[in-house]
Amino acid sequence: MSSDVFTHPVTVRYMEVDQQGVVFNSWYLAYFDDAFTAFLGAGGLPYQAMMDRGYDVQLVHNETTWRRGVRWGDDLRIQVTTARLGTTSFVLDFDARVGEESYVTASTTYVVIATDGTGKRSIPDFIRDVLGEPA
Amino acid sequence: MSSDVFTHPVTVRYMEVDQQGVVFNSWYLAYFDDAFTAFLGAGGLPYQAMMDRGYDVQLVHNETTWRRGVRWGDDLRIQVTTARLGTTSFVLDFDARVGEESYVTASTTYVVIATDGTGKRSIPDFIRDVLGEPA
């Protein structure tokens, strides 16, 4: 991957490691969530600012593949890339890496919704700008 | 303790067990929180009903003592008793037991507040009734 891929560092908490000595599977989704927020923020769109403009996102689908377990103290970094852009939904790819190696990858589908509870919305330009062109 | 002490069963999740093979310390506070809600509910006051009447509680202090680690699969039960009743605050004691043995004990101080953000309130009678007389 090119060096300009957005990367979010994660500090694994001791409590996130299970009896088998590796990060328990569900925590990766929490990491991806934080990485997504950081990705928006790095693109100039703090989450709160998105909501202030009347938009929020809803996670509707996730696929995760675990190849290797992250251990406490590992230098975990999550790469985030835009994989697909639809009318009301988009897909982000996540790659959880330790050093040069990919440990866990995931793909998450988000739907853009209105904050007033009226449901789906077309992705507005100011969000499209942050997501960029799919890789 | 008498047999009529309120007791809340806890199903330990696999993810709550750490590398040392015992429940990580912080989860007990989550268990106590659930036990507190169940305690109110068993006394006829569902948490939501308390809030609908304009009252909520805020946790301000907790003291926990760990004697022995709970393991995955252990039949964990938490006893809840009212330890102290003040004007605006009250203290509950928690005893996390496996079988007849006390593994972890705690004491938590709660302050009664208004749900409208105006701060502390005297504990109303309908909450006092549920808490009962301190042991």
Next chain:
Amino acid sequence: MSSDVFTHPVTVRYMEVDQQGVVFNSWYLAYFDDAFTAFLGAGGLPYQAMMDRGYDVQLVHNETTWRRGVRWGDDLRIQVTTARLGTTSFVLDFDARVGEESYVTASTTYVVIATDGTGKRSIPDFIRDVLGEPA
């Protein structure tokens, strides 16, 4: 689904509910994990017994679809069915329901491994017996 589908009840912890008032996405994977263990146990194979016989499982893939958010106090039940049986891996389907409605569904792929660190194993008969025929 037929009435004999294995069903695992989940008590949602207050802390598992996020700012949006619904269970945060990652907790479902923790629920599925517990449901899987309960599924084995109900079939006569406690997790520890499986490990004592030299076998463990590794989660390698998960796909989850969120349709509706579970709230605190909801009567959540997770149905578990065997979806696929391979030589060294198997797939379980999970359906997280509140009442008659399906809120979140998932499909998880597990690989059977040896507990001595020597890697993948063919699924032994005593595990196949518990998993049963794919639906």
Next chain:
Amino acid sequence: MSSDVFTHPVTVRYMEVDQQGVVFNSWYLAYFDDAFTAFLGAGGLPYQAMMDRGYDVQLVHNETTWRRGVRWGDDLRIQVTTARLGTTSFVLDFDARVGEESYVTASTTYVVIATDGTGKRSIPDFIRDVLGEPA
């Protein structure tokens, strides 16, 4: 406090914030745990190195006082100081701060144990050196 107090930055995860919009109480204990490990590490004693020398610690008591709730995005920093040094146990104080303000404070008692399961040990000099003189 003097400027040389050890300080551990915490990135609050979105999932750690509850329905009330503040970090749920139990997460602070997870933060303190990480802060403790970082405190040892900053003093030249990585946790694993301590264990490799045959020593571990066990958390036996914690007292936490919540004054104000931390929100998602807050710049949370935890100060760690040695409060008491006994023969086999020691006490650390934690101060969770946002900016100049103290939000949550805690005091935790740890007992030094042998990694071989033989119980309590006198605190060895190499650990005393890291803990330093009580404030």
